[in-house]
Amino acid sequence: MHSLNTTTKKKKVITLVGKLLKPIWVLISFSALVVPATAVGKTIIHEERSLYTSILVQQSRGLLCLNFTLKRADSSQSCMDVKNPKRMVFSYTRMVMAGLLFNPNPKNIMIVGLGGGTLPMALNELFPQAKIQTVEIDGAVVDVAKRFFNFQESANNKIVQQDARVFAKRANLKKEKFDFIILDAFNGDYIPEHLMTREFLTEVQSLLTAQGVVIANTFASSVLYDHESNTYADVFGKFINLKGRDTGNRIIIVPEGAISSEQRNSISKQAINAQAKKLAPVLEPYSVPIKRLARDIYKRIGAPADWDENKRSLTDQYSPANLLRNQ
Secondary structure, eight states, rough: HHHHHHHHHHHHHHHHHHHHHHHHHHHHHHHHOOGGGGGTTTTEEEEEEEEOEEEEEEEEEEEEEEOOOOTTTTTTEEEESSSEEEEEOHHHHHGGGGGGOOOOOOOOSEEETTTTSHHHHHHHHHHHSSSSEEEOOHHHHHHHHHHOOOOOOOOOOEOSSOOOHHHHHHHHHTOOOEEEEEEEOOOOOOGGGGGGHHHHHHHTTEEEEEEEEEEEEEEESSSSSHHHHHHHHHEEEEEEEESSSSSHHHHHHHEETTTOOGGGGSSSSHHHHHHHHHHHHHGGGTTOOOHHHHHHHHHHHTOOOOTTTSSOOOOOOOHHHHHTTTT
């Protein structure tokens, strides 16, 4: 009798626990179906986890966007206007095109970071005879750019699936030279720290032709700004620090390897404006305000440092970029 009563009591307890847990299981099941906040109002087209990141392609209000993480609502790496694919959606991509003011007809172009392929596609359309090599480490990103963002490889517009540090070292060994180098491997959630060091930038500098231009998409805020700025100054000397009016990005432009304070007079306002006038109709389909950018750039040539010059430069031995980004 005692054993039977114990068994009966156990059954009653199990039944009671089951009833209590049922709402919890329902809640858990429901929560698994809740759409993340970043996806509200957006249609998810594609989602996958690559070796390096989470990739999400989503469409909203006529824009097709590529996200590399779901940490931030504003973490889109690239966006395409579905009805007007040539239009550059992001301010920073339009700012990058300001590098053409210093080399309006590049022949050999190196781009670090593919994203949706906005920059290599635009440059290939503008300069079909130029040889473009875009260095992208993640093969999944390459596939997504081709499937969803109209990116197409050609004889003059190639993808090199490789770490940019390895590419730079091998390119130097082969004595390759570039007259237009774009560094665009960073996003709002993660920075490849080995691509921000003095050693890497020195390798990039050695790849420049005498008329070469380096254009880097970097950050305009956080403690990292000081360290990063000093790193570029250590390698290139003076540089043009172009800040966006409606973005947290800044674009570093280094024409012909360096800009000294003495060179300010040799880069005349008239010359820059004349180049902008020539480029304006060509860049209009891409929504690049090149004349305004030219005015902003001239103001920045030779401008004093607006960062703490006592902060330590980033090196292969000291590169806590992701920690500094959050300070």
